[in-house]
Amino acid sequence: MQGLDNAQPPTTAPQAYRTSDEQVEDTWWHGSGPMSDVARLIDRVADCDVTVLIRGESGVGKELVARAIHRRSPRARRPLVRTNCAALPAELLESELFGHERGAFTGATSVRVGMFEQAHLGTILLDEIGEMSAGLQAKLLHVLQDGSFSRLGSNRQVVADARVLAATNRDLTAMIAVGQFREDLYYRLNVVEVHVPPLRERQEELASLVPHFLGQFSAKYNRPVPAIPDDLSRLLLEYSWPGNVRELENCMKRLVLLQDPGQIERDLRTSRRAAAETAPSAAPTPLARVTEEPAPEVARKPCGVPNAERRVVACAPPVAPSGVRSLRDVAREASERAERNAIQRTLLSVRWNRHRAAERLGVSYKTLLNKIRDLAIETTVEVFDGPDRGLLPVADPAGPRVAIAVSSP
Structure with missing residues (x-):
């Protein structure tokens, strides 16, 4: 390096300096690191009038990506309007996005033009889209479908031609699974997805x-x-x-x-x-051997094991040979066990698709690989009973194995 x-x-x-945005972007277009891939994707989608979902951790430069897309688009001479969906309560955010008429609510003493109207023929960036309320998600879906909406306090339909970019640091697919984000809105927003890697990568x-x-x-x-x-x-x-x-x-x-x-x-x-x-220790205690008395059963069948129920193997905490452990050691070991179990359950739920597991866990793919290595998380599954008895290969057949007890009903 x-x-x-x-x-x-x-x-x-x-x-005199060029704008800060332009100078940072130079490092993307003229470099060879991960952001050069992002730059090429920006070039491919900038002139296509489609919605783009920009994902990445806080502080990675998602807004900068949105500005780069706007500057390279046919709408570049028109405004780029940004709003933070997490900064306002739902009622105020609705007024911010769609505007309101005089008298629409207490304190509405004049007509307000919303951000969608301000972005007419330009671009609107909906930052922190994962924080938007369910009611506003439904209204946004309607806007994306036909390009019209009504201000608060009015039934008159307003038409605004604005390209929509959305940014988030949340795992929207996981939010969909628990009913916190609309699946139909997700597919409307995610015509093209741009993932911005963290600075450590x-x-x-x-x-x-x-x-x-x-x-x-x-x-x-x-x-x-x-x-x-x-x-x-x-x-x-x-x-x-x-x-x-x-x-x-x-x-x-x-x-x-x-x-x-x-x-x-x-x-x-x-x-x-x-x-x-x-953080968890870099050299965690390896998983314990399978005990003869399995932990309570999980009411879900394992992938590839018909007519069988899976039991999660209990991992006994390590016991110090002598002396008293500090509270920090106890907390670290508890954190490691909880993190290991969460990663194992997620990996099993997505059939060891590590990209999907990383998204559900809210970490980068590289971070998940490091966790799998550092926490000694196993990468094959052994079935003790049923027609699929034996080792079930998963993402990395050469890796170590975890024993998961199963039994026929």
Whole structure:
């Protein structure tokens, strides 16, 4: 990975900069990392007047992707209007999106033009779409179907031609399964899906993002661009950036304002230690052997095992040979067991499709693979009874195995 010392910005702030969006996008279109795939997808869909669902963790740059799509579309000269569906209660959000007439509710002293009307012939970005209420989901579905709606307090239909982009950090398919999101709306929104990977999976961008943010904030606050010592450079590359690009941006802003690389280094090390203390151990205890008395039965038949019921194998917690364990150790072991069990149940429910499991668990595919490895989660299933007795291969036949007891009714 390229070191940050080779990407230092000038030591004095420049007089003029291209827009922040354009400079960050340069790292996508001219790079070779995961965001280059996102850039190619943006190029393919930008000029197609279809809805796009943008998925990714908080802070990865979903709004930036939406702006890139808009700028490359035939609607680029028209407005891009953004609203955060999580920022307002349902009643206010409905007025924000669709507008209201005078007297529609207490405090409505004048006519308000909603965001869909403001985005006419342009683009509207519905950020945090997973937080939208059920009633608003139904109204949005109607808008997507025929392009018309009514303001609050009016029966008159308003027609607005706006391209809809939606963004979320939620697993909408899991929300559909529990009745929290409309399936028909999901398919209306998800004509094309763009997944924005987290910064920890695209750290080659740091070599261009760090000097970009340093230059941007040096110009904004009229401060010199601080040099980055080798120790801080290595730490920036090693850090996992749980807050993604937004966290990096704030970090570089503090560096410019404080002009103290040592303080930034101490802050990052403190954050890393805090994350390590709350995260599962990197070397968890392996799964226990199958006990003769299985855990209570699960009322669901296993995949590929007809006329049989599955019993979940109990995993006994490790017992220290002597001495008293600290509360931190006890909490860590309990967390590991809970996380391992949740991942195992999810994997079994999707027949070991690890991409689908990652979506249901709300983590990236790479993170799930790391969890499977670190938590010693098994990747084949052994059936003790029934016509499919023996090993059932799953996603990784070469991996270890988990024994799942089954019995005929």
